Amino acid sequence: MAQVGQNFTFRRDGRDFVSAAYPNTAGERDRWIRARRPARHGLDPLRPFACLTEQERTDSGEVVSVATVFLTNRECPWRCLMCDLWQNTLTKSVPAGAIPKQIDWALKELGAARDAGCASAVRSPGFSRSVPPKGGTTNEGFALVVRSSGFSRPVPPEGGTTNRGTTNAARPRQIKLYNSGSFFDPRAIPPGDYPAIAARVHGFERVTVECHPSLVGESTLRFRDLLAGQLEVAMGLETVHPQVLPRLNKRMTLEQFSRAADFLREHGVALRVFILVKPPFLDEAEALEWAKRSVDFAFDCGAAVASLIPTRSGNGALEALAERGEFSPPRLATLEAALAYGVGLQRKRVFADLWDLEKFSDCDRCFSKRKERLERINLSQMNEAPVQCRRCVDLNSARGRPTGRKDGR
Numbered sequence: 001m002a003q004v005g006q007n008f009t010f011r012r013d014g015r016d017f018v019s020a021a022y023p024n025t026a027g028e029r030d031r032w033i034r035a036r037r038p039a040r041h042g043l044d045p046l047r048p049f050a051c052l053t054e055q056e057r058t059d060s061g062e063v064v065s066v067a068t069v070f071l072t073n074r075e076c077p078w079r080c081l082m083c084d085l086w087q088n089t090l091t092k093s094v095p096a097g098a099i100p101k102q103i104d105w106a107l108k109e110l111g112a113a114r115d116a117g118c119a120s121a122v123r124s125p126g127f128s129r130s131v132p133p134k135g136g137t138t139n140e141g142f143a144l145v146v147r148s149s150g151f152s153r154p155v156p157p158e159g160g161t162t163n164r165g166t167t168n169a170a171r172p173r174q175i176k177l178y179n180s181g182s183f184f185d186p187r188a189i190p191p192g193d194y195p196a197i198a199a200r201v202h203g204f205e206r207v208t209v210e211c212h213p214s215l216v217g218e219s220t221l222r223f224r225d226l227l228a229g230q231l232e233v234a235m236g237l238e239t240v241h242p243q244v245l246p247r248l249n250k251r252m253t254l255e256q257f258s259r260a261a262d263f264l265r266e267h268g269v270a271l272r273v274f275i276l277v278k279p280p281f282l283d284e285a286e287a288l289e290w291a292k293r294s295v296d297f298a299f300d301c302g303a304a305v306a307s308l309i310p311t312r313s314g315n316g317a318l319e320a321l322a323e324r325g326e327f328s329p330p331r332l333a334t335l336e337a338a339l340a341y342g343v344g345l346q347r348k349r350v351f352a353d354l355w356d357l358e359k360f361s362d363c364d365r366c367f368s369k370r371k372e373r374l375e376r377i378n379l380s381q382m383n384e385a386p387v388q389c390r391r392c393v394d395l396n397s398a399r400g401r402p403t404g405r406k407d408g409r
């Protein structure tokens with residue numbers, strides 16, 4: 001594990017800069033993280049900032065269409081080190097009725113795309129959960145995307161292009177309402193809107209929302225009771241690494257996570273768990289080891305799904321850590337190995353988040369095949385033989401990495 005260092009100076013473009021060490025206390029960390037943020041995007045509170053449909057494997061083994069609506073709402077109150085979701089949030093709470101209106105808009109647009117037989121209709125430069133819109137566009141120019149991969153924090157492709165997935169004309173049977181924070185934060189999603197939200201998602205078999213463990217409670221049950229379908233709550237476990245988790249500034253312990261998971265289970269609410277593959281401060285081998293342990297922990301907590309998210313830079317803080325040698329994104333091989341481990345357990349479903357996957361690849365010769373393989377594994381939940389690539393073997397041996405005999409590259 002990387003040692004958290006001291007301040008140091010470095011020279012760039014003929015000028016000296018001080019690289020401030022990542023602080024040790026929560027308040028200082030908040031300030032350090034905020035100070036490195038790029039600009040927030042301007043958003044319309046009456047529109048979701050994105051929506052899409054994708055295919056996902058269900059608990060029963062079916063592959064179904066799932067709609068995801070990325071709700072526009074007030075920023076989450078936490079300041080996690082790796083988080084960039086705040087970029088597509090507001091500084092103020094949305095007015096009563098705005099969230100139901102956003103859902104109406106998304107369902108209408110997704111329905112129109114489906115009726116038109118489109119796999120994708122992107123109306124603006126793309127933006128994402130992780131990456132800002134190119135050119136800082138607002139959600140007035142809206143991205144509507146239909147994709148076919150099985151990842152759980154899906155995002156539109158960038159640049160306004162059409163999707164590269166298969167046409168997915170089936171009516172979605174499940175819906176995710178992701179709000180870049182906690183659905184049960186009353187300053188994000190007004191509780192008075194729960195009945196109107198529930199009415200809009202009445203026809204869906206499963207409704208997934210996301211929430212920090214400390215906000216899971218009575219309001220979760222109030223919302224559950226309004227739904228016709230199964231409620232699922234997605235919580236970010238991130239990592240079970242005992243030193244890295246506190247440094248992520250999520251202000252959550254494993255005990256708190258586990259208690260919230262127990263509460264959900266006791267009340268018939270399903271659990272989806274987000275796990276970071278290679279959070280800051282870990283090298284590649286440690287990252288794989290701790291991703292595996294985090295998957296184990298998620299399933300021990302009763303998760304129905306463990307979703308592996310490769311840690312992406314883009315929020316300013318991770319770039320600052322990268323300059324200090326305390327963060328680098330995972331290699332594709334690490335994500336592949338983490339997924340292989342989770343799927344191999346055959347406990348519950350494990351998905352790899354495949355958006356922007358090329359960022360994690362250093363070989364364009366095998367990348368497409370490797371991505372397609374991961375898409376298939378997401379949907380089948382069956383491991384497949386690794387993609388063989390002579391060039392990767394040569395690259396790895398030149399760099400002194402394992403030659404890939406174990407993972408076939």
Ligand code: SF4
Nearest residue numbers: 076078080083180181
């Ligand atoms: S709790 Fe979630 S949304 Fe909030 S800052 Fe942390 S990662 Fe981001």
Ligand SMILES: [Zn+2]
Nearest residue numbers: 363366389392
């Ligand atoms: Zn290769």
